[in-house]
Amino acid sequence: MVRSPLRRSLKGSLPAIRRHVSMTATQPKREGDISDAFASMSQADLAPLPDIFRQLKVNLVKGREAAIEQSWRRLLRELRRENEIIAQRGPGVIPQVECSDLKRSIGEKEEEIRKRGVVVVKGVIPEAEARAYKTEVEDYVRRNPWTRAAFPAHDPQVYELYWSPPQVRARAHPSFTQVQQLLMARLWHTSPETQLSMSTPFSYADRLRIRQPGDASFALGPHMDGGSVERWEPEGFGRGGVYDEILAGQWESYDAWDASGRVDAVTNRYEGIGPCSAFRMWQGWMSMSRSGPGQGTLLVYPLVKHAAAYTLLRPFFRPVVAAAAERGAEGFLEEGNWRMMSVEEMNSDLQGAVPGKGLEYTEEWHPHLELGQCMVHVPDIKPGDYVAWHCDTIHAVDKVHAGTQDSSVMYIPICPVTEQNAAYMVRQREAFRQGAPGPDFGGGEGEARHEGRLGEGDLARLRGLRAMGMQRLEVREGMRRGEREVVERANRVLGF
Numbered sequence: 397m398v399r400s401p402l403r404r405s406l407k408g409s410l411p412a413i414r415r416h417v418s419m420t421a422t423q424p425k426r427e428g429d430i431s432d433a434f435a436s437m438s439q440a441d442l443a444p445l446p447d448i449f450r451q452l453k454v455n456l457v458k459g460r461e462a463a464i465e466q467s468w469r470r471l472l473r474e475l476r477r478e479n480e481i482i483a484q485r486g487p488g489v490i491p492q493v494e495c496s497d498l499k500r501s502i503g504e505k506e507e508e509i510r511k512r513g514v515v516v517v518k519g520v521i522p523e524a525e526a527r528a529y530k531t532e533v534e535d536y537v538r539r540n541p542w543t544r545a546a547f548p549a550h551d552p553q554v555y556e557l558y559w560s561p562p563q564v565r566a567r568a569h570p571s572f573t574q575v576q577q578l579l580m581a582r583l584w585h586t587s588p589e590t591q592l593s594m595s596t597p598f599s600y601a602d603r604l605r606i607r608q609p610g611d612a613s614f615a616l617g618p619h620m621d622g623g624s625v626e627r628w629e630p631e632g633f634g635r636g637g638v639y640d641e642i643l644a645g646q647w648e649s650y651d652a653w654d655a656s657g658r659v660d661a662v663t664n665r666y667e668g669i670g671p672c673s674a675f676r677m678w679q680g681w682m683s684m685s686r687s688g689p690g691q692g693t694l695l696v697y698p699l700v701k702h703a704a705a706y707t708l709l710r711p712f713f714r715p716v717v718a719a720a721a722e723r724g725a726e727g728f729l730e731e732g733n734w735r736m737m738s739v740e741e742m743n744s745d746l747q748g749a750v751p752g753k754g755l756e757y758t759e760e761w762h763p764h765l766e767l768g769q770c771m772v773h774v775p776d777i778k779p780g781d782y783v784a785w786h787c788d789t790i791h792a793v794d795k796v797h798a799g800t801q802d803s804s805v806m807y808i809p810i811c812p813v814t815e816q817n818a819a820y821m822v823r824q825r826e827a828f829r830q831g832a833p834g835p836d837f838g839g840g841e842g843e844a845r846h847e848g849r850l851g852e853g854d855l856a857r858l859r860g861l862r863a864m865g866m867q868r869l870e871v872r873e874g875m876r877r878g879e880r881e882v883v884e885r886a887n888r889v890l891g892f
Contacts, residue, residue, distance in 0.1 A: 425669055427544065427840035442750070445625070449744040452628060456643055457712055457736075463645025465736045468709050471647055472731045472764055475706065478699055479766045487689055487775040489698050492516040495575060495782075502582050509583060510653055513700025513786035516774060517579075520571050521682065526780035529562035530606065530684040530804045536560045540846040553614040558601040558827075558834050559843050563806055564850045566682050567599045568860030572782065576810045579784055580677055583653055584812075590656045591882040593813040595872065598821055599863035600674060601834040602807035605681075607692040607797050615795040618697065618757035618767055620707070621679055622672055622787045623663035624749040627708065636660040639708050647705035652788060659814050668752030669838045674820040676809035679791070680784040684804040689773035692797030694783060697757075697771055697790035704788045707755070710762060711746050712736055729764055757790055765790070784810065813869060818886035821865030828864065868892040 457464055482489055491508045493501035495517050502509070509515045537543050537555070546552035557563065566572065580594035607614060626632025633639060636657030641649040655677065664673040687693040697703055713734050717725070727733055737743070747761035759767050771792055774783055783805075785791055797803055811817050823835040829852070831844035843849050852866060861867035869883045869890075 425667070425837070425839040427838045445744040445746060445749075445751075447744060449625065449628075449746060450742055453711060453744070453746075454739055454742050456628065460643075460645055461736060464643070464709065464712065465645075467642075467645040467647050467705075468713060468734070468736070469731045471702065471705050471709065472729070472734070475699075475702055475764050475766075476729070478702060479770050482698060482772060483766075483769045485772075487773045489772060490514055490516060490696070490774055492518060492775065495519045495571060498575065498578055499582075502578060506582065511701070512696075512698040513652070513703075513789040514696045514698055514774070515579070515784055516777070517575055517782040517784065518778070519780055520575055520782045521566065521569055521780035523779045526566075526682065526684055529566065529779075529806070530802070532562050533557070533560050533604065533606070533684075536562075536846070536848055539848060540843070542845060544840060544842070548613045551608075551611070551613060553607045553611055554603055554605045556833060556838065557604055557843065558837070559831060559846075559849050560604070561848060561850050561854075562684075563601070563604060564855070564860070565858060566806055567601075567808055568855065568858040568863065570859070572682070572808075573597065573863070575782060576678075579810055580812055584655045584677055585653060586656045586659075586878070588876045589878045590659060591815060591878050591885070592655055592659050593869075593875075593879040593883050593886075594677075595875070595879070595883075596813060596869055597863060598674075598811040598813060598817050598865065599860065600676060600809045600811045600820075601824060601828070602809060603837070604806045605804060606684075607793075607803040609692075609797055609799050609801060611692065611797045612795060614793060616793045617795075618695075618771055618790050618792045619748075620703075620755045620757070620788060620790050622676060623661070624671070624753055624755040625746055625751050626661075626663055626665050627749070627755070628711075628746060629665065631662060632665055633657075633661045633663070635662060639704065642705050642708045647701075647709070650701060650705060652701045652704060652786060655812070659816070664752075664836070666752035671752065671754060672809075672836050674811055674817050674836070675814055676787055676811050678784040678810035679787060679789070679807075680782060680809055681805035681807045683777045683781045683783070684779055684806065685802050686776070686778055687799065687803045688776040690794060691799030692794050692803030693777065694774045694785075695771040695792045695794065696774065696785055697765060697767065700786045700789050703765065703790050706762065706765060712742075714741070782808075813882060813886050815882060815885050815889060818865065818889040822890060825865045865890050 491505045491512060493505060493515060496519060544556050546555040576597040586592050623632060636659060638657040638661055658675055664671045713736055716733050748756040827834055831846060831849055832842045855861050855864060869887055871880055871883050
């Protein structure tokens with residue numbers, strides 16, 4: 397792996413970083429909702445970032461300016477070619493596989509899934525069972541009128557619920573457990589020494605959405621979860637050197653599916669409400685309704701490797717013709733209209749990145765992604781289908797739900813076993829016992845008084861204790877050294 401300034405500047409600083417993480421991770425958060433996770437939804441301060449980020453940018457490119465500029469030009473050519481394909485194919489570009497024959501289905505489409513960074517797994521949970529989840533959730537809210545207001549408060553679409561019976565059952569569903577294992581082990585890879593296990597997924601508690609026809613309030617634009625300014629920081633993704641190849645001017649060598657560097661990455665240095673501190677290999681949701689393009693559903697930018705490369709390099713370049721009125725003009729996107737900033741010109745901008753918030757994208761900030769035509773809908777979805785997208789995939793939701801029935805999903809990411817994730821599970825299992833929100837989210841009473849909330853006995857019957865960090869993880873025959881070691885470490889962290 398290329399050694400970039402991200403990693404070199406960490407020498408001697410790791411103990412301080414670990415102290416920072418361990419201290420802030422236990423501090424209770426104020427109450428909040430999904431709008432707190434995004435600057436565009438919470439009216440957060442969008443003033444220029446502090447000068448320390450300008451200096452960070454200077455350090456990242458120093459001595460490699462020529463290589464990075466040539467890499468940028470190659471990237472722009474690839475984006476133009478690939479964007480044309482995406483615009484032509486639309487939702488047809490999204491790979492779909494059948495849960496009933498998952499190993500074969502993934503094998504046939506493995507290369508395409510890796511390129512696109514998204515996959516639809518059909519029929520994970522029986523359709524009638526999954527649709528009944530939505531009715532049960534609504535009944536859970538009716539029986540507990542003290543449920544904290546969702547977003548937006550005047551017309552709830554995204555609910556601050558984490559422990560409703562359907563959510564707990566869906567996360568522990570045996571069919572979904574198999575899907576999680578295969579989506580990790582068949583698509584991701586690590587070195588034998590990497591302290592990570594994909595044999596047993598941890599269960600990460602997230603929210604749910606019941607979006608009604610006509611809704612335009614939950615207009616969450618293009619964004620990338622799992623870190624914002626941390627992607628450039630040596631104390632963030634630099635700890636594992638996740639993006640070293642990109643920042644060395646070799647974006648083609650970057651492997652989005654190598655999990656080795658992400659084990660040590662710090663994705664939530666600023667402890668915002670919503671940004672995830674656990675390593676979620678896949679983001680995802682389980683559908684409780686039928687939906688299709690334009691019907692309040694998900695959109696993605698289906699080029700995960702290209703998106704990461706463009707995201708990391710964009711802050712170092714500016715257009716020669718920069719006036720907003722010229723952005724639609726012929727030649728604006730041409731590589732000749734873009735040049736790398738000198739040290740004297742460098743600013744602190746990290747387009748769309750705000751500490752403690754999600755990383756957001758716009759056509760103004762990220763013009764070469766051509767988001768207007770290349771953010772494509774996932775295809776038609778039925779209850780029980782699971783949609784998964786790589787943690788670096790740019791995604792959004794329909795600005796307006798133009799369908800005729802609700803668009804309802806339970807957000808369920810996929811998390812491997814790491815020591816950091818085990819520490820998160822210690823906090824999350826206590827939140828489960830208390831009925832409190834998940835540790836990454838806004839605090840408060842949560843579901844502590846909710847009638848019908850499931851307990852540990854229910855989890856035991858669902859065989860969901862191990863995934864929730866309430867049962868010892870198994871050390872299996874044939875495990876690679878790194879996997880065996882991390883399972884043993886995780887068990888110690890979990891208290892077993």
